[in-house]
Amino acid sequence: MTIGNYLREFHDLPVFEFPAPGGKAAAAELPDPAAVAWRLSAATYAEPGDEHWEDLFPRFVDAVDTAKVRAVVVGGWDEAFENSSAAIVEALVAAKDRLPALEAVFLGDMLSEDCEISWIMQSDVTPLLAAYPGLRTLAVRGASGLEFPPVRHEGLRRLVVQTGGLPADVVRSIGACDFPALEHLELWLGRDDYGNDTTPADLEPILSGTRLPALRYLGLRNSDAQDEVVAAVASAPVVARLETLDLSMGELTDQGAEALLAGQPLTHLKRLDLSHHFLSDETAERVTAALAPHGVAVDVSDRQVPHEYNGERYRYTAVGE
Template sequence: MTIGKYQHEFHGLPVFDFPGARADADEDAPASTPLPDASAVAWRISAPTYSEPGDELWEPLFERFLKTIDPARVRALVVGGWDEAYETSSAPVVEALIAARDRLTDLRAVFLGDMTGEDCEISWIVQSDVTPLLAAYPALREFGVRGGTELAFPPIRHDGLETLVVETGGLPAEVVRGIVGSELPALANLELWLGTDTYGGDSTVEDLAPLLSGTGFPALRRLGLRNSVIQDDVATAVAGAPVVARIERLDLSMGVLTDVGAAALLDGQPLTHLTHLDLSHHYLSEALRERVRGALAPHGVTVVLDDAQEPEDYGDGELHRYVAVAE
């Protein structure tokens, strides 16, 4: 499965597409919708990934955006596509955002790479080192990025960041180590899509050790380790992880979770303190599903077990299981 929809809400704000110029625009089309107040929406700035002559590219579109609205009142930005995102990295986009930091003085949230599969498959999106963007905006509270190719995240300290979401079809181990090795004292919500080694997701549970030990991220309350081909290993590690004692919402969805991982999770430390456990897109038997519900639902834990999957048998002697989002 691929990403099929754009974000419609970000940082608690509705997403509004800032209009870009297109070569195929209809000159007789009705006038565009009036622009909202600068602080009332999360502004989506997106250019065609497969551009044609006459299309407005991302950097000039962004500069026009800054001249059209009051940048000092912008609270959230969603970066969509940029020209040839399947070959060209996000580095120029990151540099443009950094260069605008003296104008975007109230910016609190950025999402980088809001593209569907029609724009650019998640595993094709070429990212870059995104930590200079965080360094340039010390008041940033929420940051999200989609795409793991060439993504870099060396360890960084950021005192304000509260939410970090990294969506990939394969998250490199080096990036995982950089994230969990960062100093993020305000981080309350962390979501990592670990993916599959087919698309660069070569991390192991050992790479997650600083996170699972509970020694970092003292404010962490919501943890998502999602979309993983090693979901059984992750669940087994989480079962004994000290960090879980202070987690309120645990998300192990979208991955290749089987009865082995779910049983290990239930046989580990108590999870009855959770308010929410998401195991959707799973490969659990009905018996294990009932066991999970029976162990947690009576304690008030909301348990999500939607989107049950069946392994594929291609006649090669193996059963094949897949993460929810890969290519």
């Protein structure tokens, strides 16, 4: 499975594609700058005459009253599989005085035909946090070259990192950040053959919750080692303050679910998401029966069946390459 659609909504705003230069689309009336999330995207396989992102962004700044812009979605950029997002981060940082109301940034809204998620070349994205103290949401797709040196940000409420394979050093760095207002942390851990080498020990600073006093949603998703992740979560101190625990999209088996059932009580949760899993029907029913009577919305949809090849059984995450 891959990501099937570009973002249609971001930061509770509909996504609006900033039109290409020339033609009917460019002449169309632009929406209220504060009423949409502005998608700024260029071709990832640019041909002669195509506008590059570095030219698109100044045109956007000149055409829109950016003092009112609340959300920006960065789509593709030329050869995103070779060229990192560093120049885009730099451009956004340099424009901080032109974007005083900016609250949300999504970096890398691309589909597989633009650039496979594990090929997207990212960079150090934390200058965005330093430049925008009013930022509330930061989302990144792709982990190649991604850096996240430990920072403190007083206002960030949502951090999302979507990958086919998230390196342990990035996980540890995020765990070392101080985000006192963070309510939503979502990490797609991915597969070892695409860079995921995260262990439960690497997750411990997150699972302790020490630097995340406001956390209400924790998503540790899309992991090929989901049983190990779930076993660590089962006794994690941070779980007691959560409303939503999202362990979806991974290779969860009965072993992981049994560890979850044997761990700390989860009856305080509003939602437990285990969708895209490899649970037996019996175990899925046991999880639901243990929690649903307490008002927990349990999602055990999208049951998967291992592939068999040469006598071996293979499981898969929802998003890989």
